[in-house]
Amino acid sequence: MKVIASHNGLVAAQRAFERMKAGVAPLDAVVEGVEIIEDDAEETTVGYGGIPNEEGVVELDAAVMDGKTHRGAGVAALQRVRHPSQVARLLMEQTNRVLLVGEGALKFARANGFVEENLLTEHARQVWLHWKRTRSQIDDWRAPLPESVDPKVKKWFDVHFRGPAGHGKIGTIHVSALSPSGDLACCTSTSGHAFKLPGRVGDSPILGAGLYADNDVGSCGSIGHGEANLENVTSFAAIELLRSGRSPQEAGLEMLRRIATKTRPDQLDAHGRPKFNLWLYVLAKDGTHAGVTMHGPKQYALAEEKGARLEKCVALYE
Ligand code: ASP
Numbered sequence: 170m171k172v173i174a175s176h177n178g179l180v181a182a183q184r185a186f187e188r189m190k191a192g193v194a195p196l197d198a199v200v201e202g203v204e205i206i207e208d209d210a211e212e213t214t215v216g217y218g219g220i221p222n223e224e225g226v227v228e229l230d231a232a233v234m235d236g237k238t239h240r241g242a243g244v245a246a247l248q249r250v251r252h253p254s255q256v257a258r259l260l261m262e263q264t265n266r267v268l269l270v271g272e273g274a275l276k277f278a279r280a281n282g283f284v285e286e287n288l289l290t291e292h293a294r295q296v297w298l299h300w301k302r303t304r305s306q307i308d309d310w311r312a313p314l315p316e317s318v319d320p321k322v323k324k325w326f327d328v329h330f331r332g333p334a335g336h337g338k339i340g341t342i343h344v345s346a347l348s349p350s351g352d353l354a355c356c357t358s359t360s361g362h363a364f365k366l367p368g369r370v371g372d373s374p375i376l377g378a379g380l381y382a383d384n385d386v387g388s389c390g391s392i393g394h395g396e397a398n399l400e401n402v403t404s405f406a407a408i409e410l411l412r413s414g415r416s417p418q419e420a421g422l423e424m425l426r427r428i429a430t431k432t433r434p435d436q437l438d439a440h441g442r443p444k445f446n447l448w449l450y451v452l453a454k455d456g457t458h459a460g461v462t463m464h465g466p467k468q469y470a471l472a473e474e475k476g477a478r479l480e481k482c483v484a485l486y487e
Contacts, residue, residue, distance in 0.1 A: 170190070170348060171456050172185045172470075172473075176468045181203055183202075196235040199346050199354050206358070207342075208251065213292070213296070216253070216358065218288070219288065219359075219360025222364065225294065229250070230243070231359065232257050232379060234354065235382065236384035240261050242257045244256045246367075247275060250278045251286065253274075256269075256274065256283060263281075295319055296325050340392065341357065343392055345452040346388070353454065371395025379398065387454050388452045389404040389450065391404055391447060392447075393446045393448050394445035397428050403424045410424070416453075416459070417451035425461055428443065442464075446463045448467060450469055461482055461483050463484070463485050468480060
């Protein structure tokens with residue numbers, strides 16, 4: 170029995186592990202783990218408290234996949250519901266559909282009794298407003314005086330926009346689980362890129378891109394620059410590499426290498442490396458696992474019988 174998760178998912182991995190130990194199916198366990206992060210207002214890349222789109226509206230993407238039944242589903246650009254992963258699981262369980270977006274996803278959630286609420290926290294609104302006021306010199310929005318900027322807002326930009334363009338403005342939670350009976354399941358949930366175009370959908374709710382589970386082979390999920398992941402269908406491809414005998418680390422690094430070689434020139438830095446980052450979390454049927462990152466350092470979460478801890482990701486570029 171094992172659970173792996175993105176760096177921000179230690180408590181989620183722990184919860185999923187405990188739930189599986191109590192006999193809960195791996196799909197329910199990963200969704201329960203993700204729920205903790207979706208509820209966390211301090212986690213500004215997932216669920217309640219996520220950073221909004223360019224119009225100040227929080228839009229969430231999530232998907233689930235169950236290895237045992239080989240079924241999965243996702244919801245995208247969902248507003249006003251803080252647990253998109255639960256909506257995705259219901260879509261999978263109660264319909265024959267695999268993807269719902271926007272208003273349709275909200276109507277489905279509403280029909281199933283999900284509570285609607287304003288997901289934009291005061292902190293997220295301040296971050297968005299700061300971005301709006303500082304991004305252009307030629308609109309009506311005046312930049313704030315530096316001393317008037319809330320230190321928490323300043324810190325958010327320091328953490329999320331450090332380094333070359335695109336390296337930091339990411340987040341998302343992924344959890345993959347292997348049950349005592351050898352079944353696999355996974356879930357990915359996100360508020361997507363900060364200040365994205367309204368309606369923009371990333372990799373997270375797309376089966377094969379933001380997550381994929383095959384009960385015969387393994388489970389994989391990703392966080393990071395979703396467009397690069399969508400163009401390379403990375404989670405599916407990593408599982409196919411596992412099937413052909415690669416280890417989780419080899420499969421993950423090979424996918425990052427492929428993405429790097431296909432990256433368009435304007436997204437490469439002076440050394441010819443992608444400016445953006447992407448992480449893959451790979452869990453094989455035999456319990457071996459790896460977290461890989463385009464640029465180091467970063468960690469991933471692991472929960473197993475010995476306890477839960479953060480492990481080092483292997484970087485394609487140190
Ligand atoms: N992959 C997510 C997306 O592109 C964002 C992220 O992981 O940072 O929407």
